[in-house]
Amino acid sequence: MTTAAEAPTRPDHVRQSERGEPVTFLEAIREGIWEEMERDESVFILGEDIGAYGGAFKVTEGMLDRFGEMRVIDTPISEIGFTGAAAGAAHMGQRPIVEMQFIDFISCAYDMITNYVATSRYRQAGGLPMVIRGPSGGGVRGGPFHSQNPEAAFFHTPGLKIVYPSTARDAKGLIKSAIRDDDPVLFFEHKWLYRRPQLREVLPSEDYTVPIGKARTHREGKDLTIVTYAAMVHKCQEAADLLEKEDGLDVEIIDLRTILPLDEQAILESVKKTNRLLVVHEDTRTGGIAGEIMARINEKAFEYLDAPPLRVTAIDAPVPYSPPLEDYFLPQADDVVKAARYLAGY
């Protein structure tokens, strides 16, 4: 997609895919945003400390120099203010990207997102093509306000889409789809994945997207289905490898990638094949995404089940800070192994 005329203006740190070099999860997102901003002048980004500083995690590094202060906007600490401003710009045909410095702070804009943004198309006030993105998730000792997974709070809001990728390839393809989508998309970036060396991969050098609303079979198997997303995909992979080695269990892992709308078809197909379902998420348990998935399986695939569906989730508590507390709070591969064994032996 890059023309010869554009190429020289792209600095090295966003040319890795172009050169066939592997990128991290974070770099994949940066490339995706960068390429969309090059491609479409109506795309701009706003948030706290994203300009000269390049963002708390450096996702927007270099963007101010390349795109200027009218398209890379440092904002006051005002989640309602800049989320609302993004909505106004989207009304005018812009495609804003809102960066929440930590996704925990998205709750400050809860009213603007659920009451204003999510309902706009339905109210006939016009669809709002905007992305709200930010670092989410635990395991980095961030404590109660730098570790949350608030997706379930928005899962219940018709009008929104929610994307939560687990690989660099999906992250880049999905951020591009999110930016091009005509409806508001919440894009969660698990910060534990941002710089993990194991996630570095070589991405296509040409423009590509990954569709919103489509799950991905992360690992094929026949004995048991694990439906999960984000960082837990990798914890489940670890568990599946162990279950294969020690128990001879052949586990299928469905990576949802998009939480809203749910790819119900993909979940149903897998469960009808394996007859056993385990849902794993890092978010807390009560009112979480897992409950909805299990309800749908109960409604639509009850007779296919050989065991009661189970959930492995964080416990119903705020995210604690101290390592022993957080490690216990978060679902671990061991928990997945234990639940899978229960299901397999049922």
Place this chain on the structure above:
Amino acid sequence: MASRPRAAPASIPHDLSRDDLLEIYRHLRRTRTLEEKLANLFRQSKIVGGLFRSLGQEGESVATAYALDRRTDGTGDMLSPLIRNLGSMLVMGATPTEVLRQYMAKGDSPTKGKELNIHFACYQRGFIGQISPLGDLVPVMAGVTLTFKQRGERRVGMVYLGDGATSTGAFHEGINFAAVQRCPLVVIIENNHYAYSTPTSKQTAAANFVDKADGYGVHGEQVDGNDVLAVYGAARRAVDRARTGEGTSLIEVLTYRRKGHAEHDAQPYQSKEEIARWESTNDPLDRYVATLFANEWATDEELTAIAEEVDEELDRAVEEAEGAPMPEPLEALDDVYADARVTAPWTRREPPDPRG
């Protein structure tokens, strides 16, 4: 419509022509009469839900919006009204039949029966309806006007909020954002003395709402909200500042809400004497007409003719709206997303046959 080729007498202020003055009168009349007709329909149970009146506030609604560059091709100024800015909406080109169909929840209303009353948008004519969480349109209009700035368009935005909404976080965050970005935005604070039943003394400890302008580093002005031409002047100055790159302004208009919060509200918190005093001595239409006559800017015959035209226009609109169809139930599934209709599961009953 603000500049028909007719020389204005020198004594008319703010570069307004005599035609402008009559046009303003027409909008004032339309606002008040439309609300009277809505009140009749409400009493006949033909309105779905509540009715919100702006009696006593029509002057500032009409005058502020009249200061904008109003177009119908999506290149003019943008405005976001409050529930009591029917007058602003009519000035921007919203039609009485649209408003009536909205209030009757009709299927061909601007929101297709999805949203209430004057909560509707038209980007061609330049208005974005409010939503009920007050103050939210301040950040939204900051973003609208940010876009004007990003694109180098000489367009202006205007957003209304009441004395009550100045207490919201959205107001604070929105005006601060606009101020920092020097957005071409005019923020109108309508101080009508009550937020539902709550008096301003319980809303703020500030002596005046206009004092908040200093805190945000924006231009501030306070104006007698029931003096139509004074309001126009203040709005015009703020709009001109915005258009010439001088950033955001805050205008406090002092007015009074003579009806309850909505038609159901018997307003026990307002004394009858207080209401009567405003009605008899400080009604914006009475004052405006008196000004027109005192300066010989209009004749009784002219105003009477306008009032009759307005009455006819609105009677036609009521008739049209009453005959409009209600929405089909299944339309509840439309327009949640651009790319897919939401589905109803089989456990939900089938929708009724629209043909009965």
